[in-house]
Amino acid sequence: MSQHNVSININGTEHSHDVDARLLLVHYIRENCDLTGTHIGCDSTSCGACTVIVDGRAIKSCTMFAVQASGKEVETIEGVADGGLHPIQEGFWEMHGLQCGYCTPGMIMCAKTLLEKNPDPTEEEIRWGISGNLCRCTGYNKIVEAIQYAAEKINQPEAASA
Amino acid sequence: MAIYHDPSKPKHVADRVEIKTKVKDGASAEVPTTHDVTTTTPKEICGIGHRMKRKEDPRFIQGKGRYVDDFKLPGMLYMDIVRSPYAHAKILEIDASEALAMDGVLAVITGKDLEAHGLHWMPTLMSDTQMVLPTDKVVYYAQEVCAVIATDRYTAADAIEAVYVDYEPLKPVVSPFDALKDEVIVRDDKEIRTNRIWHWEVGDEAATDAIFDSATTVIKETMYIPRIHVSSIETCGMVANYNPATEKMQIYMTTQAPHAVRTVFALVTGLPEQKIQIISPDIGGGFGGKVPVYPGYVIGAVASLLIGKPVKWIEDRSENLQADSFARDYHLEAEMAADENGKIVGLRVNGLADHGCADSAANPSKFPAGLFSICTGSYDMKAAHVNFDAVYTNKPPGGVAYRCSFRVTEAVHMVERLTSMMAHELGVDPAAYRMNNFIKPEQFPYESPTGWEYDSGNYHAALEKAMEMIDYDGLRKEQLEKRERGELMGIGISSFTEVVGAGPAKDYDILGIKMFDSAEIRVHPTGKAIARFGTKSQGQGHETTYAQIIAEVLGIPALDIDIEEGDTDTAPYGLGTYASRSTPTAGAAAAMAARKIKAKARKIAAHLLEAHEDDLEWNVSQWQVKGSPDKAKTIQEIAFAAYTDHPDDLQAGLEATDYYNPPNLTFPFGSYICVVDIDKGTGEIHIRRFVAIDDCGNIINPLVVEGQVHGGLTMGLAPAMYEEIVYDENGQCLTGTLADYLVPTAVESPKWETGHTITPSPHHPIGAKGVGESPTVGAPPAIANAVVDAMWHLGVRHIDIPITPEKVWQALRDAGVTE
Numbered sequence: 001m002s003q004h005n006v007s008i009n010i011n012g013t014e015h016s017h018d019v020d021a022r023l024l025l026v027h028y029i030r031e032n033c034d035l036t037g038t039h040i041g042c043d044s045t046s047c048g049a050c051t052v053i054v055d056g057r058a059i060k061s062c063t064m065f066a067v068q069a070s071g072k073e074v075e076t077i078e079g080v081a082d083g084g085l086h087p088i089q090e091g092f093w094e095m096h097g098l099q100c101g102y103c104t105p106g107m108i109m110c111a112k113t114l115l116e117k118n119p120d121p122t123e124e125e126i127r128w129g130i131s132g133n134l135c136r137c138t139g140y141n142k143i144v145e146a147i148q149y150a151a152e153k154i155n156q157p158e159a160a161s162a
Numbered sequence: 163m164a165i166y167h168d169p170s171k172p173k174h175v176a177d178r179v180e181i182k183t184k185v186k187d188g189a190s191a192e193v194p195t196t197h198d199v200t201t202t203t204p205k206e207i208c209g210i211g212h213r214m215k216r217k218e219d220p221r222f223i224q225g226k227g228r229y230v231d232d233f234k235l236p237g238m239l240y241m242d243i244v245r246s247p248y249a250h251a252k253i254l255e256i257d258a259s260e261a262l263a264m265d266g267v268l269a270v271i272t273g274k275d276l277e278a279h280g281l282h283w284m285p286t287l288m289s290d291t292q293m294v295l296p297t298d299k300v301v302y303y304a305q306e307v308c309a310v311i312a313t314d315r316y317t318a319a320d321a322i323e324a325v326y327v328d329y330e331p332l333k334p335v336v337s338p339f340d341a342l343k344d345e346v347i348v349r350d351d352k353e354i355r356t357n358r359i360w361h362w363e364v365g366d367e368a369a370t371d372a373i374f375d376s377a378t379t380v381i382k383e384t385m386y387i388p389r390i391h392v393s394s395i396e397t398c399g400m401v402a403n404y405n406p407a408t409e410k411m412q413i414y415m416t417t418q419a420p421h422a423v424r425t426v427f428a429l430v431t432g433l434p435e436q437k438i439q440i441i442s443p444d445i446g447g448g449f450g451g452k453v454p455v456y457p458g459y460v461i462g463a464v465a466s467l468l469i470g471k472p473v474k475w476i477e478d479r480s481e482n483l484q485a486d487s488f489a490r491d492y493h494l495e496a497e498m499a500a501d502e503n504g505k506i507v508g509l510r511v512n513g514l515a516d517h518g519c520a521d522s523a524a525n526p527s528k529f530p531a532g533l534f535s536i537c538t539g540s541y542d543m544k545a546a547h548v549n550f551d552a553v554y555t556n557k558p559p560g561g562v563a564y565r566c567s568f569r570v571t572e573a574v575h576m577v578e579r580l581t582s583m584m585a586h587e588l589g590v591d592p593a594a595y596r597m598n599n600f601i602k603p604e605q606f607p608y609e610s611p612t613g614w615e616y617d618s619g620n621y622h623a624a625l626e627k628a629m630e631m632i633d634y635d636g637l638r639k640e641q642l643e644k645r646e647r648g649e650l651m652g653i654g655i656s657s658f659t660e661v662v663g664a665g666p667a668k669d670y671d672i673l674g675i676k677m678f679d680s681a682e683i684r685v686h687p688t689g690k691a692i693a694r695f696g697t698k699s700q701g702q703g704h705e706t707t708y709a710q711i712i713a714e715v716l717g718i719p720a721l722d723i724d725i726e727e728g729d730t731d732t733a734p735y736g737l738g739t740y741a742s743r744s745t746p747t748a749g750a751a752a753a754m755a756a757r758k759i760k761a762k763a764r765k766i767a768a769h770l771l772e773a774h775e776d777d778l779e780w781n782v783s784q785w786q787v788k789g790s791p792d793k794a795k796t797i798q799e800i801a802f803a804a805y806t807d808h809p810d811d812l813q814a815g816l817e818a819t820d821y822y823n824p825p826n827l828t829f830p831f832g833s834y835i836c837v838v839d840i841d842k843g844t845g846e847i848h849i850r851r852f853v854a855i856d857d858c859g860n861i862i863n864p865l866v867v868e869g870q871v872h873g874g875l876t877m878g879l880a881p882a883m884y885e886e887i888v889y890d891e892n893g894q895c896l897t898g899t900l901a902d903y904l905v906p907t908a909v910e911s912p913k914w915e916t917g918h919t920i921t922p923s924p925h926h927p928i929g930a931k932g933v934g935e936s937p938t939v940g941a942p943p944a945i946a947n948a949v950v951d952a953m954w955h956l957g958v959r960h961i962d963i964p965i966t967p968e969k970v971w972q973a974l975r976d977a978g979v980t981e
Binding site for chain 1: 478700702868913
């Protein structure tokens with residue numbers, strides 16, 4: 001198996017390792033970098049539990065090789081908050097947008113890119129936006145509400161906190 | 163304890179099980195129904211009824227949950243499993259030489275290796291047996307054949323491809339009806355050559371036959387409740403960590419029942435039980451799929467024991483869908499009888515359960531068909547009889563629940579479909595028909611024809627509320643108008659009765675272990691507390707709701723109470739979390755243990771206040787002198803005194819443990835109404851509205867209950883419209899990935915509209931009943947009834963779930979609709 005040196009900026013920190021060409025990005029994040037907030041649910045791009053943000057796009061990291069992410073900027077759940085909680089994290093807590101918590105990091109990463117592209121989504125746009133991420137516990141209503149809460153807070157930070 | 167049943171003969175359960183249980187003397191027959199959640203504690207304390215944000219959430223939303231695959235121990239090895247490509251085949255040879263020659267491969271473990279330790283077979287929870295690894299033949303597709311242990315997961319995955327297994331394919335038996343013919347025998351390890359596992363009956367057969375003979379209207383339908391899979395987003399897995407120096411086996415594993423697993427491990431392996439520690443960390447969804455002990459767990463533990471290093475095994479999704487316990491798979495032939503007034507008078511059911519290659523159901527041991535006998539549901543009828551057979555087939559073993567109390571979903575689907583069919587048959591509105599046939603509020607506690615004693619209920623109130631919320635009369639008018647225009651719109655109702663909270667120890671056990679559950683509370687000197695339980699949350703929110711129960715009783719703020727579960731070295735023994743039993747059992751234990759602490763606190767307060775105990779009264783969070791609230795000691799002051807200034811005749815400390823044995827099960831209920839629009843051209847079903855009114859007794863946390871109901875509804879939608887595990891004629895699984903097995907996304911899942919009525923359980927310490935599974939039980943028939951309601955006038959009587967557009971399209975074509 002050929003070895004390759006990868007350098008990946010994860011949550012603002014440079015990580016560099018010699019890895020097998022076939023090492024999946026999700027395993028690199030979880031095992032080489034010990035960031036276990038990114039989860040694995042299906043290994044086949046179906047469930048979205050492994051969603052991270054690569055150069056601004058939500059990516060399912062179980063179907064991307066670590067070498068493909070070399071030189072890129074990766075954001076994981078551990079990096080979303082800038083001190084305290086990100087409004088999306090806050091929304092999930094306030095609106096009961098999680099139960100077992102396993103899909104939650106992937107959902108939050110997906111929601112983050114959704115709101116960056118579309119700061120004021122309709123309910124239907126939110127449902128389609130997270131349709132690549134499966135949740136078995138919540139029935140999705142409260143995840144939608146969590147993202148609506150976050151959108152409102154991001155758009156009108158003062159009004160939401162008042 | 164009967165762990166193994168005699169393998170020389172199949173287990174025929176001929177004895178009828180007496181399931182009738184009586185509530186405690188003094189329980190009120192009249193339980194009023196209310197609509198508003200009330201609280202008795204202020205927000206700072208957050209006792210019962212407060213809409214408290216969950217205490218466990220901060221770690222999950224920050225990616226700091228600890229799931230089993232997150233544990234990385236020094237020197238840890240990885241296990242991967244070779245699986246069978248055949249549903250039925252002899253194993254002629256396993257050649258692992260090439261795999262063993264690979265760098266990083268330490269061992270290949272076969273059935274013969276386990277046989278040397280007597281571990282190639284294991285007991286199932288239903289006292290059947292199941293192969294851990296085969297020595298001579300495989301009996302289902304994707305069965306574990308042997309396991310590879312390697313230094314990393316990639317090498318292990320490579321090595322399983324380098325193990326060569328020579329099979330001689332045998333003819334499989336896939337259909338349970340074929341299995342009854344005994345032409346192909348699945349289990350030739352058993353002395354009697356038959357695929358029949360058990361026969362079970364409940365109810366009065368003669369009385370039921372007599373009712374049917376004299377009935378005015380009888381309807382009959384065959385129904386299949388298909389095989390489905392819980393498919394929690396986290397698959398199953400473990401890290402087994404045997405330490406040769408201490409001889410301790412520490413196992414991190416995805417289990418909903420860690421204590422029972424420890425005992426089974428001890429009995430099966432012969433390891434001393436104190437040397438086994440099961441740690442069930444954060445679990446990424448369970449829904450019943452994490453109750454059984456799968457072969458992978460046993461092989462991983464043996465590997466760690468033999469090698470003396472930690473071994474990790476994590477299933478991938480295909481293994482999870484193809485080999486782990488399934489749910490349902492019941493074939494039913496059901497009849498309902500009505501008298502000349504249209505009143506439901508009887509129910510007769512013949513069932514055939516397909517258990518795959520082993521009876522690995524997770525039922526209480528005396529209940530081979532689980533609590534299916536709840537099948538008379540919410541309706542007062544004279545007699546019922548249920549007659550069930552179970553067979554082996556060449557499919558994975560099961561069945562577990564799928565977010566439901568043991569086999570209740572199958573029963574409720576049947577009776578709710580039949581009730582709507584009967585209403586249509588008689589030309590009566592299905593809502594009015596239900597109202598006329600419900601057990602009346604004054605009939606509780608109600609004794610059902612199959613021997614249950616329902617604790618409390620008010621079915622009329624729940625259905626009335628649902629009808630009002632959805633504007634039922636308006637919808638029926640709209641439906642008539644649409645029908646005149648040729649449009650298909652349907653309204654479906656389900657008024658289900660659940661039975662949860664197993665259970666009274668005299669009737670309910672798993673492998674002989676009684677189904678109590680436990681709580682242990684320790685109040686620290688500064689008035690903060692920790693409480694440990696025998697249950698194990700998989701997302702239900704125990705860290706919040708249990709704390710609220712204790713806060714309610716003791717007045718200690720819920721935020722000051724930490725809740726721990728899942729570590730068998732520290733938590734009190736319990737049977738675990740499934741079948742909505744946590745609140746009815748461990749939740750009750752929390753209240754009872756807290757009351758013991760409160761009683762001791764009273765003695766300490768009397769000592770501190772120099773008053774007689776009888777002169778004290780409780781006020782939210784303090785014992786105070788009656789009539790003199792200024793003379794009071796708060797629970798925090800009392801806690802400090804318990805360690806610093808306790809009376810001479812009292813032991814120090816402020817702790818209590820309770821092992822709660824419920825006097826009866828609890829019977830949550832609800833009424834759901836679903837509105838669908840159907841596209842005649844494509845058969846596509848659009849759920850326009852879905853209103854769910856649940857009654858789970860007293861509500862501990864409305865936010866958590868809403869979340870449980872929403873999630874349960876989507877898991878009811880899933881088998882109603884999307885999910886089914888399908889096999890071809892060779893027993894090959896055709897739905898082994900999430901691309902074929904259709905778990906609903908946010909797009910398919912409707913915007914659920916929920917509400918509640920509150921009819922407390924008279925026998926539960928805080929009047930609660932359990933709720934996590936009600937919606938999974940109640941939703942499928944509401945959806946199926948809505949679809950059939952839209953098409954009844956065209957002659958469509960029944961469509962089996964999952965109701966796909968193709969089935970609807972075909973039913974419409976069969977009914978002559980060609981547009």
